[in-house]
Amino acid sequence: MGLVLPYGVEHCPRWARHQKGLGVSIRRCVAATIAAAVAATGAMSGCGDDEAEPADSGLPAESELTESAPEISPSTAGPTPTDPTPSGPQEPPLPAAAKAPGKAGAKAFVAYYIELLNYASWTGDTDAIRTYGKGCRGCRADAGFFEGIYQRGGWIKGGRWTPVPGSWIVLPRHPGYFVGVNIDSAKARQRVRKRAQVERVLRERLHRDFHLVRDGSHWNVTYMEAEL
Numbered sequence: 001m002g003l004v005l006p007y008g009v010e011h012c013p014r015w016a017r018h019q020k021g022l023g024v025s026i027r028r029c030v031a032a033t034i035a036a037a038v039a040a041t042g043a044m045s046g047c048g049d050d051e052a053e054p055a056d057s058g059l060p061a062e063s064e065l066t067e068s069a070p071e072i073s074p075s076t077a078g079p080t081p082t083d084p085t086p087s088g089p090q091e092p093p094l095p096a097a098a099k100a101p102g103k104a105g106a107k108a109f110v111a112y113y114i115e116l117l118n119y120a121s122w123t124g125d126t127d128a129i130r131t132y133g134k135g136c137r138g139c140r141a142d143a144g145f146f147e148g149i150y151q152r153g154g155w156i157k158g159g160r161w162t163p164v165p166g167s168w169i170v171l172p173r174h175p176g177y178f179v180g181v182n183i184d185s186a187k188a189r190q191r192v193r194k195r196a197q198v199e200r201v202l203r204e205r206l207h208r209d210f211h212l213v214r215d216g217s218h219w220n221v222t223y224m225e226a227e228l
Contacts (some may be wrong), residue, residue, distance in 0.1 A: 089122045099218060106177035106212050107170045109219040113210070114161050114183065117142060121159060124150025134215070138224035153194025159201060160186045176213035176222070183208060 092115045097108035116128045126143035133139025149156060167182035188201040207227045212219045 089119055091119050091125065091128060092116065094218070101214060103170050103172070103177065106179055106219065107168060109212060110179045110181065110210050111163055113221060114163060114208075118160055120146045121156045132219070133221045133224070136221045136223055138226075139221055142224075149190075149192055152192070154191045154196060156188060156190045158186055159188030159190075161206075162186070164205070173211060176211060176219075179210045179212060180227075181208060182206070 092112065095108065095112060098105065098112040100108070113129070113132060116132070120126045120129050120143065124146050126146055129139055130143050133143075146156075162184045164182040164184055169178070169180040171178045183206045185204050185206055187203050189198055190201060191198050209223075209225045209227055210221055211223045213222055214220070
């Protein structure tokens with residue numbers, strides 16, 4: 001297993017670039033493809049996973065969690081200097097599958113949370129990722145990062161995160177579940193503050209680990225980390 005670091009501003013989330021203070025050089029994106037993630041699935045599931053997924057477990061199909069997810073990304077065309085705040089994306093609703101307890105529900109919820117991160121990056125609206133990420137340092141760091149960009153008159157356009165089919169790892173970890181997944185990040189354009197230069201960010205593959213616990217009738221993310 002590689003070095004595990006908190007997922008947040010201090011470790012360059014998403015397409016972010018390294019900044020020095022609020023007035024800031026362009027953030028530099030740091031993200032690594034975890035080639036061993038799929039191999040790790042077999043290794044981890046062979047170590048006493050009492051809830052190994054049977055063929056008829058009801059786990060949502062990969063297409064349900066990825067390819068058929070509603071497209072809420074704004075247009076990939078960059079905004080003009082007179083249009084610094086892209087508009088249009090709507091907060092994705094919590095799907096029924098992501099409300100369910102158990103292994104299938106935990107996986108579906110992580111897919112939903114990734115959609116919430118997409119939405120927050122395009123709008124600066126972080127209420128949902130904070131609501132479902134109570135106690136999660138990485139979640140708070142992402143929320144602060146997105147809020148800061150929009151408060152300074154910047155924006156992020158594109159860069160949609162999509163879970164990679166076949167890369168999911170879902171294991172029981174008391175008192176909830178560990179969920180790991182590779183993520184494809186699309187090309188993006190960003191302006192970190194008003195009148196800053198518009199930067200282009202290339203597509204890349206990332207890996208994120210989550211831990212979920214039940215909070216009443218829904219899931220709560222207790223940590224979200226990038227594995228480097």
